[in-house]
Amino acid sequence: MKNRRTGNLAAAPHVVWSILFIIAPLLFVLYYTLTDPEGGFTLENISRLFTGNYVLIFLNSLCLALIATVICLALAYPLAYLIASMKQRRQKIVILLIMLPLWMNFLITTYSWMTLLEDTGVINTLLAKIGLDPVHMINTPGAVICGMVFCFFPYMVLPIYSVMAGIDPKLVEAAKDLGCSDAQVMTRVIMPLSLSGVISGITMVFVPSVSTFYISQKLGGGSFQLIGDTIESYFTGTAINFHFGAALSLVLMVLILLSMAVMNRFTDEETAMERRPML
Amino acid sequence: MSWLKSKKFLAFLGVTLLCLLLAACAAGGDRDELYIYNWGEYLADGTRGTFDSLEGFQEYYKDLTGRDVKIYYTTYPSNEDMYAKISSGTSAYDVIFPSDYMVERMIREGLLGKIRLEEVCEEYGTECYYDYIEDEFRGLYYDPTDEYSVPYTYGRVGIITNANKVDEEDKTGWDMLWNEKYAGQILQFNNSRDGFATAQYLLGYNVNSTDPAEWEACLEKLLEQKPLVQSYVMDEIYNKMESGEAAIGAYYAGDYFTMLEVNEDLEFFYPEKTNLFVDCMCVPADSENPEIAALFINYMLTRDPAVASAEFIYYASPNSIVYTDEEYIEEMGEDVMEVLYPEDFNFKEELDENGFRDLDPETLQMIADLWEELKISGGMPTHIYVEAAALAVLIAAVCLYFLIRRLRRSRYWE
Numbered sequence: 102m103k104n105r106r107t108g109n110l111a112a113a114p115h116v117v118w119s120i121l122f123i124i125a126p127l128l129f130v131l132y133y134t135l136t137d138p139e140g141g142f143t144l145e146n147i148s149r150l151f152t153g154n155y156v157l158i159f160l161n162s163l164c165l166a167l168i169a170t171v172i173c174l175a176l177a178y179p180l181a182y183l184i185a186s187m188k189q190r191r192q193k194i195v196i197l198l199i200m201l202p203l204w205m206n207f208l209i210t211t212y213s214w215m216t217l218l219e220d221t222g223v224i225n226t227l228l229a230k231i232g233l234d235p236v237h238m239i240n241t242p243g244a245v246i247c248g249m250v251f252c253f254f255p256y257m258v259l260p261i262y263s264v265m266a267g268i269d270p271k272l273v274e275a276a277k278d279l280g281c282s283d284a285q286v287m288t289r290v291i292m293p294l295s296l297s298g299v300i301s302g303i304t305m306v307f308v309p310s311v312s313t314f315y316i317s318q319k320l321g322g323g324s325f326q327l328i329g330d331t332i333e334s335y336f337t338g339t340a341i342n343f344h345f346g347a348a349l350s351l352v353l354m355v356l357i358l359l360s361m362a363v364m365n366r367f368t369d370e371e372t373a374m375e376r377r378p379m380l
Numbered sequence: 381m382s383w384l385k386s387k388k389f390l391a392f393l394g395v396t397l398l399c400l401l402l403a404a405c406a407a408g409g410d411r412d413e414l415y416i417y418n419w420g421e422y423l424a425d426g427t428r429g430t431f432d433s434l435e436g437f438q439e440y441y442k443d444l445t446g447r448d449v450k451i452y453y454t455t456y457p458s459n460e461d462m463y464a465k466i467s468s469g470t471s472a473y474d475v476i477f478p479s480d481y482m483v484e485r486m487i488r489e490g491l492l493g494k495i496r497l498e499e500v501c502e503e504y505g506t507e508c509y510y511d512y513i514e515d516e517f518r519g520l521y522y523d524p525t526d527e528y529s530v531p532y533t534y535g536r537v538g539i540i541t542n543a544n545k546v547d548e549e550d551k552t553g554w555d556m557l558w559n560e561k562y563a564g565q566i567l568q569f570n571n572s573r574d575g576f577a578t579a580q581y582l583l584g585y586n587v588n589s590t591d592p593a594e595w596e597a598c599l600e601k602l603l604e605q606k607p608l609v610q611s612y613v614m615d616e617i618y619n620k621m622e623s624g625e626a627a628i629g630a631y632y633a634g635d636y637f638t639m640l641e642v643n644e645d646l647e648f649f650y651p652e653k654t655n656l657f658v659d660c661m662c663v664p665a666d667s668e669n670p671e672i673a674a675l676f677i678n679y680m681l682t683r684d685p686a687v688a689s690a691e692f693i694y695y696a697s698p699n700s701i702v703y704t705d706e707e708y709i710e711e712m713g714e715d716v717m718e719v720l721y722p723e724d725f726n727f728k729e730e731l732d733e734n735g736f737r738d739l740d741p742e743t744l745q746m747i748a749d750l751w752e753e754l755k756i757s758g759g760m761p762t763h764i765y766v767e768a769a770a771l772a773v774l775i776a777a778v779c780l781y782f783l784i785r786r787l788r789r790s791r792y793w794e
Contacts, residue, residue: 138741154752161760215619221623240611322612324612338571339460340572340744
């Protein structure tokens with residue numbers, strides 16, 4: 102009893118924090134979405150989302166974020182496996198190296214990518230020096246995806262790695278004893294067990310990718326309007342309209358929450374299934 | 381042991397709270413304070429070996445009143461950011477630096493207070509430097525009685541070109557931003573008002589028009605330009621012009637000189653009609669220290685801080701102390717002076733004819749929608765959609781596989 106009370110006390114700051122900085126802002130977003138500048142109730146902000154180009158803008162953001170997330174996953178999964186199978190000391194060093202870009206502000210890394218990918222940038226200057234034709238990279242969707250992959254890559258590696266590092270080596274041994282080939286160990290043991298890491302990696306890459314505005318502005322040359330750009334323009338642009346901006350963010354949040362809910366449900370049942378034989 | 385731990389924890393908590401309390405007391409003492417909210421790099425503050433205007437003001441204030449003043453200096457990236465913060469009423473600043481159209485809007489919405497510069501100077505027994513502001517900059521449309529604002533800097537938009545890439549005879553005016561010869565080398569503003577203005581000046585429309593037909597005609601013009609545009613930029617223009625990545629771009633005269641310091645090949649000219657601005661010093665209506673703010677504004681008009689700031693930010697100054705100062709003229713050089721302070725140029729007339737005004741919300745919304753249309757048109761190549769769809773199918777297939785496997789297994793266990 103006493104323990105529980107101290108436990109509650111210890112949690113109090115977190116509860117206050119969540120209410121102040123998570124719940125309250127969400128309620129503000131909801132409030133702004135459902136009101137007009139005069140403060141009256143309206144659904145116009147939401148119905149307006151389905152007019153004009155907003156659907157297309159949403160679609161564009163989803164497509165780019167999806168591609169970036171899959172590329173991240175394809176690169177990060179084997180890497181995480183490799184790291185998890187290294188010696189302890191080396192694991193720490195490699196993880197440190199992967200986290201290194203996170204120590205730098207991602208605005209700066211994005212800006213550096215701009216100077217790398219430009220037609221007169223570092224890469225093309227090098228190509229010209231060794232006598233190859235220049236490649237046009239900046240201001241293409243590819244450049245935007247590249248920026249997303251680079252900026253959010255560590256968020257994919259880290260959760261997958263930590264789950265993989267936690268897999269009991271005895272399970273792998275047992276699978277081998279029972280006659281699994283290496284490939285089967287991978288698909289039947291390691292992959293299902295690391296699924297939760299994959300799912301959290303996917304969310305941690307997909308969510309910032311779908312809502313980014315800085316990367317698309319710098320690396321897309323401002324020619325690819327993503328949903329983040331649109332939201333930003335309603336808060337700091339010419340036509341300031343917090344109410345419509347809030348509606349856009351709300352829809353984005355709902356979309357993200359829905360996809361997370363689907364994925365979480367999927368993994369919960371999957372991991373539950375994996376445990377079942379052991380009961 | 382756990383008892384000891386919790387006691388330690390309590391002690392730690394107590395000490396922390398005490399510290400916070402002490403800090404709060406120290407901050408809330410009877411010291412005079414001044415909260416300044418300015419654009420980034422928009423005042424000589426001692427960086428890069430410049431004169432420190434903030435320290436200078438502290439001395440000036442001490443001389444006048446015998447008291448210390450603590451200055452809190454914060455910066456913002458755009459008028460709109462500043463406006464959002466001031467209008468939310470959550471933070472009290474004492475001096476802000478809005479541009480013309482924003483001054484008009486903020487006066488209309490009651491967000492600015494009267495500065496009472498002369499009265500305050502008289503009260504504190506110091507010379508009022510407002511008299512040195514040139515006549516052209518008095519009684520401008522946004523503040524006809526000059527009660528709410530003191531002009532700080534002004535400037536005009538011009539076209540910057542790279543001499544290595546652009547032929548002299550092509551430097552005609554706004555139409556060079558539509559010149560196919562320079563396809564893929566042209567930078568356009570990534571900001572609806574500025575972007576549309578290039579087309580409006582070209583087509584001879586008024587930049588403050590409320591006629592949708594005119595704005596749509598401009599959109600057509602901008603859509604025509606889009607295939608030639610390398611990027612839509614704001615601050616990135618520095619990088620792209622300096623490195624020679626782009627050949628043509630429009631920006632403010634003062635900023636051109638900053639770029640010129642990096643790349644000597646850059647050239648600059650004013651098109652016949654072009655946008656211009658004046659940034660002012662103002663005091664928000666909810667300022668808690670309006671008199672100290674007025675003294676600060678007066679101080680910024682005196683020679684040392686005014687000249688140092690004008691040299692630091694490279695924008696033209698409406699203060700006659702600055703542009704007649706010999707040291708300033710020498711430091712700037714003849715070329716720069718010619719660009720910043722051209723002869724036969726009347727600021728008041730130009731601002732009335734070509735400056736941006738604050739528009740009604742409907743027009744602003746229309747502009748935002750049209751601009752979005754420009755940005756979205758022809759943007760994403762179709763292969764992106766194909767790839768995304770293929771990946772979506774792949775993901776669905778993987779999910780399906782897991783689902784089927786699960787079903788089969790659960791049957792097995794039952």
